[in-house]
Amino acid sequence: MLLYETLSQPLIFLIVLAIGFGCGFLFDARNLVCFLCNKNKVVGILLDVLIGLSLGAVLLLSVLAFNYGELRLYLILSFLFGIFLQRISVGRMIAKLSKRWYTFFKGIVSRLNGKQKKSKESVDC
Numbered sequence: 001m002l003l004y005e006t007l008s009q010p011l012i013f014l015i016v017l018a019i020g021f022g023c024g025f026l027f028d029a030r031n032l033v034c035f036l037c038n039k040n041k042v043v044g045i046l047l048d049v050l051i052g053l054s055l056g057a058v059l060l061l062s063v064l065a066f067n068y069g070e071l072r073l074y075l076i077l078s079f080l081f082g083i084f085l086q087r088i089s090v091g092r093m094i095a096k097l098s099k100r101w102y103t104f105f106k107g108i109v110s111r112l113n114g115k116q117k118k119s120k121e122s123v124d125c
Contacts, residue, residue, distance in 0.1 A: 012066050013078050019062050020082020026051050027087060028094050035098075055083075 030047045037043040059079050063071050 013074060015066055016059075016062055016075050017078045017082040017085075019058065020079035021086045022082075023055050023058055023079075024083040024086025024091060026055065027083070028091055031095070032098065 030051055034040070034044045034047060059076070060071070062079075063069065063075055067075060
């Protein structure tokens with residue numbers, strides 16, 4: 001016979017797993033901002049600290065909201081597993097897509113710079 005408090009634990013596990021999966025997108029945003037800042041180490045460390053604090057706050061608030069404030073090991077593990085699942089599935093697809101976008105826009109910029117150089121050379125002559 002199960003107690004009332006343990007009846008909803010599988011559902012809470014799945015909810016926290018989904019919240020962890022959603023929080024994995026913060027790492028994609030962190031990588032994008034770090035890339036846009038030319039992979040500056042200070043920006044990377046600052047973003048890591050901010051994301052760590054925000055993920056901890058999200059985990060604690062979700063445990064408070066769904067599990068009546070009882071922080072258990074399996075909730076922490078499900079949260080981390082959700083982040084891990086996002087990083088190995090959707091995170092890799094986002095990384096590949098952003099790499100394609102980067103090469104595409106880099107090609108456009110190089111073509112525009114080439115046209116500008118050609119037009120400057122023709123004017124100078």
